[in-house]
Amino acid sequence: MAPDPLAASGPAPRALGPAPGFRLEGVGFAYGDQPVLAGLDLTIGDGEFLCLLGQSGSGKTTLQRLLAGLERPSQGRISWRGAPVTGPGIERGMVFQDYSLYPWMSLAENIGLALERSDPSLSRAGRRERAAEYLDAVGLPGTARKYPHELSGGMRQRAAIARTLALGSPVLLLDEPFGALDPVNRARLQDLLTGIWREAAPRRTVVFVTHDVEEALYLGDRVVVLGSAPGRVIGELAVPFPRPRQRRELFASREFQHLSATLADHYRAQILDAMNPTLAMTGPGEGL
Amino acid sequence: MTGTVRPRRLRFRLPWESALFILALLGLWQGLTTWAKLPNPALFPSPALTFRALLASLPELLKGTRASFLILVPGYAAAVVLGVTWGLLVGTTGWLGRTFFPFARAAAPVPPTVYIPYAIALLPTFRLSAIFVVFLGAFWPIFLNAAAGAAGMPARHRDNARLLGMGRTAYLRRVVFRAALPHIFTGMGVGLGLAFILLTVAELFGASAGLGRFVQYYADFADYPRMVAGILFTGLVTLLAMGLLELVRRRALFWIR
Numbered sequence: 001m002a003p004d005p006l007a008a009s010g011p012a013p014r015a016l017g018p019a020p021g022f023r024l025e026g027v028g029f030a031y032g033d034q035p036v037l038a039g040l041d042l043t044i045g046d047g048e049f050l051c052l053l054g055q056s057g058s059g060k061t062t063l064q065r066l067l068a069g070l071e072r073p074s075q076g077r078i079s080w081r082g083a084p085v086t087g088p089g090i091e092r093g094m095v096f097q098d099y100s101l102y103p104w105m106s107l108a109e110n111i112g113l114a115l116e117r118s119d120p121s122l123s124r125a126g127r128r129e130r131a132a133e134y135l136d137a138v139g140l141p142g143t144a145r146k147y148p149h150e151l152s153g154g155m156r157q158r159a160a161i162a163r164t165l166a167l168g169s170p171v172l173l174l175d176e177p178f179g180a181l182d183p184v185n186r187a188r189l190q191d192l193l194t195g196i197w198r199e200a201a202p203r204r205t206v207v208f209v210t211h212d213v214e215e216a217l218y219l220g221d222r223v224v225v226l227g228s229a230p231g232r233v234i235g236e237l238a239v240p241f242p243r244p245r246q247r248r249e250l251f252a253s254r255e256f257q258h259l260s261a262t263l264a265d266h267y268r269a270q271i272l273d274a275m276n277p278t279l280a281m282t283g284p285g286e287g288l
Numbered sequence: 289m290t291g292t293v294r295p296r297r298l299r300f301r302l303p304w305e306s307a308l309f310i311l312a313l314l315g316l317w318q319g320l321t322t323w324a325k326l327p328n329p330a331l332f333p334s335p336a337l338t339f340r341a342l343l344a345s346l347p348e349l350l351k352g353t354r355a356s357f358l359i360l361v362p363g364y365a366a367a368v369v370l371g372v373t374w375g376l377l378v379g380t381t382g383w384l385g386r387t388f389f390p391f392a393r394a395a396a397p398v399p400p401t402v403y404i405p406y407a408i409a410l411l412p413t414f415r416l417s418a419i420f421v422v423f424l425g426a427f428w429p430i431f432l433n434a435a436a437g438a439a440g441m442p443a444r445h446r447d448n449a450r451l452l453g454m455g456r457t458a459y460l461r462r463v464v465f466r467a468a469l470p471h472i473f474t475g476m477g478v479g480l481g482l483a484f485i486l487l488t489v490a491e492l493f494g495a496s497a498g499l500g501r502f503v504q505y506y507a508d509f510a511d512y513p514r515m516v517a518g519i520l521f522t523g524l525v526t527l528l529a530m531g532l533l534e535l536v537r538r539r540a541l542f543w544i545r
Contacts (some may be wrong), residue, residue: 070447072467088450099444103543104466
């Protein structure tokens with residue numbers, strides 16, 4: 001791995017002790033009497049790229065929805081830059097796994113919805129122009145008049161990112177955004193996302209939910225591991241790799257493999273813990 | 289990667305099986321009436337006789353169509369506008385749903401034909417009462433389907449609207465309406481069929497012109513060639529109206545594969 005002079009002092013936002021962006025104190029959430037999250041404490045720095053790693057059922061999507069303001073916590077407090085999060089806001093944009101776009105609107109119209117909000121003074125023609133610019137920026141030139149069903153999954157996710165960028169939010173919440181993509185597209189979009197994040201000044205705060213250990217390590221400044229039933233923080237890791245990260249060299253490096261194995265063990269232990277009761281119940285001869 | 293969206297090709301192709309079936313029906317009609325003379329020829333006019341009657345009464349039928357449409361179009365249009373608007377509101381607003389749905393469940397299944405005599409007594413003109421009955425018949429299926437479509441809309445559409453900070457009217461118009469559109473078209477199809485039925489039934493009660501009135505009038509004179517011609521013509525008009533609706537539906541729902 002070639003040393004990067006710009007990153008000599010380690011990952012910059014962490015080393016400088018970032019101003020708190022999100023602050024979560026004792027956050028709990030339940031659907032009915034089913035606890036999903038409990039006693040969750042977490043601080044996310046302003047400008048930090050945080051990856052939330054957890055198996056399904058760990059409440060990582062719920063946590064994401066709480067940050068977005070789509071749900072309200074049943075216990076505890078969540079604040080963004082000191083102000084309590086009470087609902088969705090233009091400062092927090094979100095990309096879902098595969099359904100951020102309205103299927104009956106062209107890409108330009110979808111992005112136009114965000115522009116109407118972020119820049120109400122724009123004319124219709126101005127919106128169309130800006131939408132095309134955002135599409136160019138995510139590698140989708142000339143697709144403004146296309147509809148989501150005419151695009152591949154990877155292209156749809158690019159357009160979803162463009163829509164969220166058009167909202168001008170300092171926070172990007174991404175909920176397994178590349179989970180439904182093939183490996184090639186997934187890698188491309190990961191690089192697109194980190195590129196967009198690195199280029200902006202000041203940097204956006206990114207909260208990226210995934211269940212892929214390598215994805216989390218490759219993208220994040222920090223990886224927070226969520227345990228399940230109910231979801232809570234069971235571990236976290238400051239990612240030591242300088243940026244820009246070179247995928248091939250990084251994945252081949254011993255340190256990456258070591259960290260990835262450590263995280264995976266941590267993560268797998270959780271999955272096994274969660275499975276144990278099930279295994280015990282379906283012992284030989286039982287149940288059938 | 290450039291280019292515009294091509295609207296899907298809109299065309300109706302009659303499957304050969306169906307064409308054959310229609311030909312067979314016509315043949316049976318011709319055979320029974322002309323060669324076999326099985327049914328009473330006074331009651332069952334031959335195809336030739338019927339088509340001659342159809343041609344002869346075409347001006348009258350067209351005038352009747354116009355009179356019928358002056359009832360059908362306002363009644364149906366009002367049902368679409370009010371049914372969709374009210375349906376979307378009731379389907380998305382919790383307390384409105386709780387207030388109105390039980391009532392709708394009780395009121396919707398009442399056959400609207402039972403209102404015809406009362407509507408005629410109540411409203412000043414026949415045309416108004418017929419419009420009202422057509423409206424009632426078409427309203428319920430459209431309303432119920434719009435409400436079901438709005439209530440059953442995937443939660444993600446709402447999440448996205450909230451994330452984009454969309455206002456209530458924009459949300460109803462640009463998200464809920466579009467998401468409920470497949471349901472709305474189902475309701476509009478059922479509503480259109482009912483509207484035609486109610487229209488022709490209402491015309492039996494006191495119209496001076498119209499498709500139902502035409503059939504009724506010549507049946508009273510036992511002019512069965514004209515009566516059958518009127519039935520066939522009414523069927524054709526209904527078919528065309530349904531086809532038009534289908535055309536609009538495919539256009540509007542281009543985004544559903």
